[in-house]
Amino acid sequence: MAIERSFVVYSPVDEVFTWFSRPGAFQRLAPPFQPATIKRESASLKDGTAELALPGGMRWVSRHDPAGFAEGRRFVDESVSAGARSALAGRVPWRHTHEFEAVGEDRTRVIDRIETPVPARFLDSMLTYRHRQLAGDLAAHRRAADAGLGRLTVAVSGASGLVGSALTAFLTTGGHRVIRLVRGEPNGPDERRWDTAAPASDLLDGCDAVVHLAGASIAGRFTTEHKRAIRDSRIEPTRKLAELAAASGISTFVCASAIGFYGADRGEEMLTEDSDGPDEADFLADVVADWEAAAHSVADRTDARQMRVVNIRTGIVQSPAGGTLALLKPLFAAGLGGRLGHGQQWTSWIGLDDLVDVYHRALWDADLTGPVNATAPGAVRNAEYTRVLAHVLRRPALVPVPRLGPALILGEEGADELAMACQHVAPLTLREAGHPFRHPDLEPALRHLLGRTSNPVDD
Secondary structure, eight states, X not given: OEEEEXXXXXXXXXXXXXXXXXXXXXXXXSOTTSSOEEEEOOSOTTTXXXXXXXXXXXXXXXXXXXXXXXXXXEEEEEEEOOSGGGHHHHHSOOEEEEEEEEOSSSOEEEEEXXXXXXXXXXXXXXXXXXXXXXXXXXHHHHHHHHTTOOOOEEEEESTTSHHHHHHHHHHHHTTOEEEEEESSOOOSTTEEEOOSSSOOTTTTTTOSEEEEOOOOOOOSOOOHHHHHHHHHTTHHHHHHHHHHHHHTTOSEEEEEXXXXXXXXXXXXXXXXXXXXXXXSOOHHHHHHHHHHHHHTTTTTSGGGTTOEEEEEEEOEEEOTTSHHHHHHHHHHHTTOOOOBTTSOSEEOEEEHXXXXXXXXXXXXXXXXXXXXXXXOSOOEEHHHHXXXXXXXXXXXXXXXXOTHHHHHHHHHHHIIIIITOEEEEOOHHHHXXXXXXXXXXXXXXXXXXXXXXXXXXXX
């Protein structure tokens, strides 16, 4: 049995084929709604091998077939057996032919032909996701190239996290080099050991920009110890890294931040980058304000006057691979989901790929400086968010969760600042820059992320 799907992307055929050949392509195309983890990417489209980890300790090993390779036009991968733990690949034959045809000078038809006994209905969501990802990534790289961005070497802290892993894969498929700043022993030439308390003077040698994402997870019960970890992992490490970046001649320093800057409950107030923080004491707002100040602490230094600093104030990131959506999906899939409390609190969210695009834009758009709200234009109330999520998963949302629920897990303070937060945040800076969002509205975003759409990219 064979299934064939095709679509057209607005990029020349050589650029599209080259994108597939670069590190990170497999990760960018791997659907987050499928229970598989990439253990190894193929080093070559001609004869390399890739490996996926599956539930139950199973492995899926895929080998590229040299006989099916044609430079710039075609590559083929097929499942192979690699021992007892990869028995699934042996039972489920798979041969995937990827073909690329020029459609004029600036467009490419991408053809996926899969020979497998797996029914087509189980493959359509995967292929639709892959097609949308490819089209979106190529469009983002094209915008950057049109703006004059050349090849960069970017140092990234927190590269193994949810956002960091997506961003690094995006950058490498765009032809950029990523230097991962790691706390442990480096593994290869593209990793460097980062002592957060005293970073080595040569840590950023050869780098053009820094994207600083590292910090202890905010999720968890707001104990004194947890709050200290949140603060200590952000303020001083950011200050020291910014100081080193300035001394190293880095041109762009992009630092993670959060919409927690605005405070836990701002009611119906529309919040933009021009809005102040809360009037009353608020733990997360205070941390974020100090975090951003640490990134700008070198602004008056002579060696930092050419360094542009951007603070990405991130909303609630949507991905079934991590964050709140990963927690909510199994509950809603079981029919146990519902609004939090009264459900009228504003939820300012952003899809993971739109967040990647914001970080990418911060690297090439010299007009972006200071705080940038990374939230989708379509903020919704919590009741609407839960209704849409349930609708996408085709489940009811009839079980409201009282404030007591998150308070038992996060504590009183954590419940107020995380689960019950009300922040209606608008991406004013991005809107004024004419920035396009892949998914400005919630339902299409969730359908893409959860594999609940079968509509291919329009030719």
